[in-house]
Amino acid sequence: MTAHVIDGKTIASNLRHQLALDVDAFIRDTGFQPGLATILVGADPASEVYVANKRKAAASVGIVDVHRRLPHDGTEAVVASTIDELAADPAVSGILLQLPLPSGLDASALIDRIPVSKDVDGLTTLSAGLLARGEPGLRPCTPQGVIALLDAAQVSLEGAEAVVVGRSQLVGTPLARLLTERNATVTIAHSRTGDLDSVTRRADVVVAAAGVAGLLTAHGVKPGAVVIDVGIHRTPTGLVGDVVFDDVATVASAITPVPGGVGPMTIAMLLRNTLSAAARVTARPLNAAP
Ligand code: NAD
Secondary structure, eight states, X not given: OOOEEOOHHHHHHHHHHHHHHHHHHHHHXXXXXXXXXXXXXXXXXXXXXXXXXXXXXXXXXXXXXXXXXXXXXXXXXXXXXXXHHHHHOTTOOEEEEOSSOOTTSOHHHHHTTSOGGGOTTOOSHHHHHHHHTTOSOOOOHHHHHHHHHHHHTTOOOTTOEEEEEOOOTTTHHHHHHHHHHTTOEEEEEOTTOSSHHHHHTXXXXXXXXXXXXXXXXXXXXXXXXEEEEOOOEEETTEEEOSBOHHHHTTTOSEEOOSSSSHHHHHHHHHHHHHHHHHHHHHHXXXXXXX
């Protein structure tokens, strides 16, 4: 079998095109232009690239780009007051604090300063609680991107066996919850899982999000399974994922490449969250008690 390659770049580009139309319609309807605020603390080279891409993507769909750059030795109080300033600014629909933060800053406490209504990364304790309870809220971008990729590839999740490799708060844990909401039967594998291959081999859908290059081979994949690779690793010859692509493509029915799979979807979901956050705020006066 040679797997169908799920083209995340094209799917994300189509989504962004639709989002540009949606933002345009939203501005016409409400007179309000959504704004995305990014905060970058320090000058980590990978974070610089990620933030630049997010800002460019926001502007490209008509979202106002608001940016705050803080020095590497910026104190927790300075980062906190920047978040508070953006939280109070009605022109800012969503706030993204780029991670990782320089050592010495308490990332969890700072993330939790972001109001849940502007939490476009979906990483605050409140957003995680809403997701855990199945209540409406802004969901983390990469897990949403995985679901959107599966939908675009018309993979049926209802009753499917899904295995998520990785249990981080950023990817694995929220993704398992989103897959459960879609009525998949979900197993979470992690660093202490014994015989990982035998666990992943049960799955109709495998999502590799362990951050270990070359972790998933054909030996761990049931013939005909769908394989989504979230991992990103820089190597001298370019980016690779957690999945040995050429090997797994011989047994899977569909597979995402790295690059060009999940990565582009993450930014598309961030933009969608920003529009959703703006829509909730502008709707609020309509719902407000007299
Ligand atoms: P993390 O380090 O926070 O979590 C990794 C998880 O994998 C842990 O829960 C751990 O238990 C599990 N794990 C580690 N080694 C394992 C092993 N040998 N077998 C089974 N499970 C194992 O990482 P993260 O933030 O969740 O990111 C995971 C990967 O996804 C990284 O490569 C990261 O760069 C990538 N990522 C990509 C995107 C994207 O947009 N494509 C977004 C976020 C993260």
